[in-house]
Amino acid sequence: ETVYIACNDTVPLPGTVDVAADCSEWTVSHCMDEVPGKCPNNRFITYTWKAVDDCGNEDCITQTIVVEDTVPPVLSDYPADLGPFDCPKDIADFAITENITATDNCDDNVTVNFDEEVLWGDCAGEYAIVRTWSAKDSCDGVVSHTQHIVVHDVTAPVWGGEFDKVYNSTYECHAPAEPQLTADDSCAGNVTDNIVFTPNVTTGRCPQERFYDW
Numbered sequence: 001e002t003v004y005i006a007c008n009d010t011v012p013l014p015g016t017v018d019v020a021a022d023c024s025e026w027t028v029s030h031c032m033d034e035v036p037g038k039c040p041n042n043r044f045i046t047y048t049w050k051a052v053d054d055c056g057n058e059d060c061i062t063q064t065i066v067v068e069d070t071v072p073p074v075l076s077d078y079p080a081d082l083g084p085f086d087c088p089k090d091i092a093d094f095a096i097t098e099n100i101t102a103t104d105n106c107d108d109n110v111t112v113n114f115d116e117e118v119l120w121g122d123c124a125g126e127y128a129i130v131r132t133w134s135a136k137d138s139c140d141g142v143v144s145h146t147q148h149i150v151v152h153d154v155t156a157p158v159w160g161g162e163f164d165k166v167y168n169s170t171y172e173c174h175a176p177a178e179p180q181l182t183a184d185d186s187c188a189g190n191v192t193d194n195i196v197f198t199p200n201v202t203t204g205r206c207p208q209e210r211f212y213d214w
Contacts, residue, residue, distance in 0.1 A: 001062075007041040007069040007106040007139075014047040017061065024054035039139035041069035041106040072141030073104040075112070075133060083150035087125030087187040091118065094129060094149050102135035102143070110135050125187030126152045157183040157191050 005011065019026040028051045035044045045065040052058040077098045102110040112135050119128045128151070134144035160182040182192045 002064045002066060004066045004068065006071065007067055009067075011045060011065060011067065014049075014063075017049045017051070019051045019059075026051045026053045037068065039069065041067070041137075041139050043067045069106050069137065069139040069141065071105050072143045073102040073107070073110045073135040073137050075135060075143055075145050076101050076103065078133060078145040079131075079147050081148045081150075083148075084154075085149075085151045086154050087151050089125075089151045091127070091129065096131070100133050100145075104135075104137045104141075106139075107137045110137055121152060123153050123187065124185075124189075153185075153187040155186050157185040157188075159183055 003012070014030050014032065017028055017030075019028055028049060030047060030049045033046045033048070035046075037043050045067065047063045047065070048060060049062075050058060050060045078100050079096075079098050082094065100112055100114075102112045104110045112133055115132045115134075117130045119130065121127055129147075129149040131147045131149075132144060134142065136142045161180050178197055181195055182190070183195055185191045
């Protein structure tokens, strides 16, 4: 018979064995043998009972108890994902406030390992923080948790300069000059150099009447 138990369970003691005697009395003895497993919390325990009668006839039975660690550690107080947030956001705004610990059903002390990576986006002010906490017990049971913090740019630049002046303006029979505009972005700062003028000219009711869209 083979019995499987967890490493934090109580190992059962050897039981008593009944022997049916035909002609003489039987003497029953037992012994225990323990063999280590592949990791500190695994082991094999074998109980052997031996019965011998007055004529030297004998018989043996065995029971094997397999003690194993199949449960990984457990992380506590780990943080959830955050965001997405609109930039600007400083990385220092996302300081770690949780005290993450690990417990295991068989190991008293399990170390928590921490890793952090910052992934920068394609636009100014965009990034993602990837934080991973992991723990491993002495039988290579592993647990991990990953937190993602996302900051991206969802707010359009704000126009400045002569925008108000040229908006829906009317000119007498001549094309207006290009407006001198500025633009500021909450994430990239001043983006005036990125302004592209693409005039769209539409003829009105007569050749001298035109509509200019910038």
